[in-house]
Amino acid sequence: MLYREAGQFKTTYAEDMAIFPIRQDRIALGIxxxxxxxxxxxxxxxxxxxxxxxxxxxxxxxxxxxxxLAAIGVNILVGYCGQISLGSGAFMxxxxxxxxxxxxxxxxxxxxxxxxxxxPPLPVLLAILLxxxxxxxxxxxxxIPSLRIKGLYLAVATxxxxxxxxxxxxxxxxxxxxxxxxxxxxPTLDFFGLxxxxxxxxxxxxxxxxxxxxxxxxxxVRGNLGRQWMAIRDMDIAAELIGIRxxxxxxxxxxxSSFIIGVAGALWAFVxxxxxxxxxxxxxxxxxxxxxxxxxxxxSIMGSFVGAAFILILPILLNLIPTQLGVPLSTETITxxxxxxxxxxxxxxxxxxxxxxxxxxxxxxxxLRLWPFPY
Amino acid sequence: MLRNKLMLAAAILSxxxxxxxxAAQNExxxxxxxxxxxxxxxxxxxxxxxxxxxxxxxxxxDGGINGVKLLVEECETGxxxxxxxxxxxxxxxxxxTGAAFINPLSTGxxxxxxxKTTTDKIPIITMGYGRADSKNGAVFAYNFPLLGTYWSAAxxxxxxxxxxxxxxxxxxxxxxxxLFHDSPYGKEPIxxxxxxxxxxxxxxxxxxxxxxxVEQKSQWLAIRQNRPDYVLVWGWGVMNGTAVKEAAAxxxxxxxxxxxxxxxxEPDVTPAGDQATGYKALMLQHGAxxxxxxxxxxxxxxxxxxxxxxxxxxxxxxYNRGMVNAMLGVEAIRKAQEKFGxxxxxGEQVRWGLENLNLSEARIKEMGFEGMLKPIKISCSDxxxxxxxxxxxxxxxxxxxxxxxYTANQSDTEPLVNxxxxxxxxxxxxxxxxxxxxx
Numbered sequence: 029m030l031y032r033e034a035g036q037f038k039t040t041y042a043e044d045m046a047i048f049p050i051r052q053d054r055i056a057l058g059i060x061x062x063x064x065x066x067x068x069x070x071x072x073x074x075x076x077x078x079x080x081x082x083x084x085x086x087x088x089x090x091x092x093x094x095x096x097l098a099a100i101g102v103n104i105l106v107g108y109c110g111q112i113s114l115g116s117g118a119f120m121x122x123x124x125x126x127x128x129x130x131x132x133x134x135x136x137x138x139x140x141x142x143x144x145x146x147x148p149p150l151p152v153l154l155a156i157l158l159x160x161x162x163x164x165x166x167x168x169x170x171x172i173p174s175l176r177i178k179g180l181y182l183a184v185a186t187x188x189x190x191x192x193x194x195x196x197x198x199x200x201x202x203x204x205x206x207x208x209x210x211x212x213x214x215p216t217l218d219f220f221g222l223x224x225x226x227x228x229x230x231x232x233x234x235x236x237x238x239x240x241x242x243x244x245x246x247x248x249v250r251g252n253l254g255r256q257w258m259a260i261r262d263m264d265i266a267a268e269l270i271g272i273r274x275x276x277x278x279x280x281x282x283x284x285s286s287f288i289i290g291v292a293g294a295l296w297a298f299v300x301x302x303x304x305x306x307x308x309x310x311x312x313x314x315x316x317x318x319x320x321x322x323x324x325x326x327x328s329i330m331g332s333f334v335g336a337a338f339i340l341i342l343p344i345l346l347n348l349i350p351t352q353l354g355v356p357l358s359t360e361t362i363t364x365x366x367x368x369x370x371x372x373x374x375x376x377x378x379x380x381x382x383x384x385x386x387x388x389x390x391x392x393x394x395x396l397r398l399w400p401f402p403y
Numbered sequence: 404m405l406r407n408k409l410m411l412a413a414a415i416l417s418x419x420x421x422x423x424x425x426a427a428q429n430e431x432x433x434x435x436x437x438x439x440x441x442x443x444x445x446x447x448x449x450x451x452x453x454x455x456x457x458x459x460x461x462x463x464x465d466g467g468i469n470g471v472k473l474l475v476e477e478c479e480t481g482x483x484x485x486x487x488x489x490x491x492x493x494x495x496x497x498x499x500t501g502a503a504f505i506n507p508l509s510t511g512x513x514x515x516x517x518x519k520t521t522t523d524k525i526p527i528i529t530m531g532y533g534r535a536d537s538k539n540g541a542v543f544a545y546n547f548p549l550l551g552t553y554w555s556a557a558x559x560x561x562x563x564x565x566x567x568x569x570x571x572x573x574x575x576x577x578x579x580x581x582l583f584h585d586s587p588y589g590k591e592p593i594x595x596x597x598x599x600x601x602x603x604x605x606x607x608x609x610x611x612x613x614x615x616x617v618e619q620k621s622q623w624l625a626i627r628q629n630r631p632d633y634v635l636v637w638g639w640g641v642m643n644g645t646a647v648k649e650a651a652a653x654x655x656x657x658x659x660x661x662x663x664x665x666x667x668x669e670p671d672v673t674p675a676g677d678q679a680t681g682y683k684a685l686m687l688q689h690g691a692x693x694x695x696x697x698x699x700x701x702x703x704x705x706x707x708x709x710x711x712x713x714x715x716x717x718x719x720x721x722y723n724r725g726m727v728n729a730m731l732g733v734e735a736i737r738k739a740q741e742k743f744g745x746x747x748x749x750g751e752q753v754r755w756g757l758e759n760l761n762l763s764e765a766r767i768k769e770m771g772f773e774g775m776l777k778p779i780k781i782s783c784s785d786x787x788x789x790x791x792x793x794x795x796x797x798x799x800x801x802x803x804x805x806x807x808x809y810t811a812n813q814s815d816t817e818p819l820v821n822x823x824x825x826x827x828x829x830x831x832x833x834x835x836x837x838x839x840x841x842x
Contacts, residue, residue, distance in 0.1 A: 082495075082496070087492035209514065209534065209587035213827075216832070225522075301515055305514070305587055344489065347479070348493075358439070359437065360440050363479045364440065
């Protein structure tokens with residue numbers, strides 16, 4: 029009833045091309061952004077439950093936002109360009125460790141040349157973005173095999189990146205500034221002289237990053253580049269025949285995707301963890317990100333958010349419910365139950381809707397438009 | 404119908420998920436971060452049972468600490484750092500005064516929480532693990548690596564090897580390998596062993612094993628080729644049992660293997676059966692066996708059917724370690740109550756209690772821990788409190804103590820502690836406290 033586009037006339041091309049052509053969608057998005065940008069900080073400021081507690085911000089919203097950003101990155105490569113990647117964890121690690129190195133100062137002594145490359149510690153914002161850039165460069169390098177190999181074989185090649193970088197950051201102590209335990213601490217988060225320390229400040233920082241990148245990517249995939257990616261995904265030979273260069277299309281997908289994943293990795297390390305070890309970016313993280321885009325919906329920005337929420341938050345909720353309801357179960361039973369329920373939910377969902385939440389949502393939208401007689 | 408379902412879901416979500424349970428006012432909340440699932444559960448379960456049973460004992464036998472009941476809640480971390488951080492955030496604010504202290508039982512989680520706990524003013528107790536440089540309380544005000552750090556452990560292990568080979572001077576030219584879990588936990592002893600290798604002139608080779616440690620074929624092949632005189636094992640969970648089995652497979656003498664105190668419990672040797680006979684491990688002061696306090700636990704906890712463990716497993720190494728760990732936390736709260744009053748205390752107040760904790764021999768005997776522990780005294784400059792250990796050997800049925808007490812040489816560990824903690828302070832802009840002014 030409310031979701032009806034009757035009477036909404038498009039009179040310009042710009043309106044026709046809008047990201048959200050339906051007014052109700054724009055209003056809903058505006059409300060959502062309003063809640064995220066103004067509502068949450070206000071509620072936290074007035075200490076209104078549950079926003080007043082650190083738990084929601086620090087343990088749920090913060091990881092959700094950062095992993096959603098990483099999922100957007102993975103979605104570009106896997107969902108839009110059709111290149112399966114199992115190396116997302118490695119690209120997060122590259123972002124995190126190069127941001128760490130740049131944020132704490134790089135010093136490379138070249139003794140045989142009597143010369144040393146020294147970069148003073150860079151501001152955190154710059155370090156994070158350059159961390160993303162480093163990941164993009166490495167992403168291009170590891171994307172080169174994709175020109176020759178496809179599908180599952182490519183997945184195996186990217187898996188090599190995962191294990192290689194796991195090994196590098198574990199073994200080459202230069203990357204960890206020779207920390208004896210191999211665990212490194214992020215530099216203090218100063219942005220333009222402002223220290224980002226409290227949970228709500230960290231939340232706002234990540235929210236700005238995520239919103240900016242989501243808008244950017246949404247426009248990118250609607251444009252020339254995004255169409256090239258999708259053409260490659262749908263049929264690479266046909267794409268080549270209509271004049272799309274696979275080299276350019278695939279490598280740009282790898283670059284943009286790795287850049288975003290790298291930025292997400294730097295945020296994960298600096299803003300969420302604060303102190304980390306290579307295990308934080310292990311193969312488990314790669315798989316987690318891949319599941320997020322598969323469950324959320326391949327080739328959908330919104331799907332990345334929904335997928336991140338499903339994979340990250342649902343297990344936590346499942347774990348919390350028995351204790352909160354006062355059901356006397358031991359922690360191991362709860363954990364096992366969490367695995368069982370979560371696993372069966374994934375199976376159920378993929379059987380009922382193989383295209384993920386994004387498809388479910390668009391079906392819902394279609395039905396709403398035809399309300400009260402949907403078919 | 405649908406409406407009812409929705410209402411139910413809403414009720415569960417709103418009333419359940421984030422609500423803080425109404426707590427009685429006279430309760431001290433203590434979170435337990437444990438792992439009863441995953442690759443490390445074999446070790447995590449007995450430890451968590453020991454912790455839970457001791458808190459239960461304090462409630463059942465004494466009615467809490469000076470009338471303040473202990474309220475505990477367990478959270479499963481699975482030994483994963485991100486889940487540990489989530490558990491910490493979930494539990495830190497519970498109870499009338501928040502968490503008294505936190506005990507993550509994972510060096511990785513300790514690293515991740517060190518900065519957060521300092522901001523939240525909640526002490527982090529890492530008994531026999533954690534970051535070794537946090538012994539320096541002037542820099543690490545909220546970290547307490549009680550009873551021994553990994554650097555002390557490394558020192559004790561080398562002392563024992565020196566004794567076995569017939570003197571410190573005989574260490575020269577010997578080959579000692581370290582088989583370690585490739586994580587902050589396993590890497591911690593390396594700098595100390597490198598210092599000792601330089602000092603005594605032995606050849607030191609670190610050999611990493613990737614998490615979770617079930618695949619060690621290539622590592623043991625390297626050991627077979629290199630034939631080190633001793634292999635130190637810094638493993639956890641399934642890695643320990645695998646190491647013992649692989650050693651048998653390449654016929655490396657188990658007598659020449661010395662595990663750290665986290666690689667010397669029953670679950671580490673029993674899977675290997677007879678092959679484990681002769682395997683040695685350090686003891687974090689206590690060993691296996693039952694002491695007067697166990698009688699109390701059996702009478703007040705198990706007789707009432709409130710025990711967490713199978714009765715047969717009470718008195719195992721890790722069960723006892725869990726108990727000792729819980730006891731030290733409880734005593735710190737008791738100490739803090741002397742200063743701040745017999746009421747639930749905040750983490751900051753418990754921190755004072757920990758820093759001024761002083762358990763005499765008489766007090767240890769009174770609590771029924773005689774024979775398990777030596778006196779311990781914590782101070783601002785020494786958050787470790789004691790650095791004694793012994794060596795035990797598995798004889799196929801049980802652990803036998805085969806050495807006298809060793810005390811780690813502070814002259815060896817102290818320069819490294821000061822060096823690394825100073826670096827951390829500089830990195831984090833921490834102004835070290837002046838310990839002479841603390842009381």
